[in-house]
Amino acid sequence: MASATKTAEIYRMVMPSHTCPYGIKALDLLKRRGFTVEDHHLTSREETDAFKGEHAVATTPQVFIDGKRVGGHDDLVRFLGGEVKDKDAVTYTPVIALFAMAAAMAMAGSWASLGELLTMRTAEWFIAFSMCLLALQKLKDVDSFATMFLNYDLLAARWVPYGRIYPFAEGAAGVLMISGALMWLSVPIALFIGTIGAVSVFKAVYIDKRELKCACVGGNSRVPLGFVSLTENVMMVAMAVWMLAKPALLGAH
Structure with a gap:
């Protein structure tokens, strides 16, 4: 031996x-x-x-x-008895790493500004940071993302430029939500792209039963389309709805 x-x-x-x-x-x-x-x-x-x-x-x-x-x-x-990873294998590692980093950043921000790890701002920042990090992955190669996006997004399939606009819109909405500024702009953006994205993913995966790679972490993603991309879009919609309802809810107290 x-x-x-x-x-x-x-x-x-x-x-x-x-x-x-x-x-x-x-x-x-x-x-x-x-x-x-x-x-x-x-x-x-x-x-x-x-x-x-x-x-x-x-x-x-x-x-x-x-x-x-x-x-x-x-x-x-x-x-020597080890295992070599298949470079083309499906993996959730990029998404897990991204969301873990977003959570760590959100808790760090909450601790620095409020003195507590888990606050309402932690949840808000987690979603906003996630949006920014996801946008960053797409912006590394916008053309590659937009091409993969055409496989399943309902609006991009009908209006091709939308695939190139999407990463900038997601990133802008995330940055504005972190700052708390221009909610009149960030909320409609998040609500619009999140709703279309959620409907598109749900149709492609759960109705049409298509097996596709998710463009959510960039055009070279090996993450399967499904729960992760649906979660991304649902988070954006939830954040937008929360930002709309937040003044009234907090004002009631």
Whole structure:
């Protein structure tokens, strides 16, 4: 077994203008698993190409254990009993991370301004921060988002420019809601895009039974369309309704 030998060789690119990150990761993994490693640097493109040709491989790094070629970084992970994530697999990780950060920011803001972690402002800021962070993900590549958005949004399918407007509208509404300014503008925006979004997602997923990727965290999302995107839109609608009702409700007290 490989772990019994505890010796390995690795060939990786270490050039003046480029050091292969996967080579660094593979070297670190071997050392953490207790291997004594002979670290061979491929210091030029010519040397790298010659190595690939000699061993009939397409990529570096390449790891050898007990004189046998294991392969690159992912092959090494599998060889040592680890699991390599499928880059195309469906995942909720980006959304979980985004909402967790929004919650942390909301509680931090509440603590700084009111001296308490959980207040009404915490809930308001959580939704507003979430809107801003979701908008930021879309704004990283507006065209890619807008293209994916066309797959299911009812308004974007009929008026294509809406897909490019949406991220700016969501971000603007979120920022205004954080500040508490221009509610006459932010509330209608959130109510409009949230309602259309919720209806679109509900129709695509729960009526038409379509299996689509959600554009909610950007155009390269691997998050499935469904509950998450529906939640995003429902939150916007709820925030808009709350902002409309808040003066009357608080005034009654």
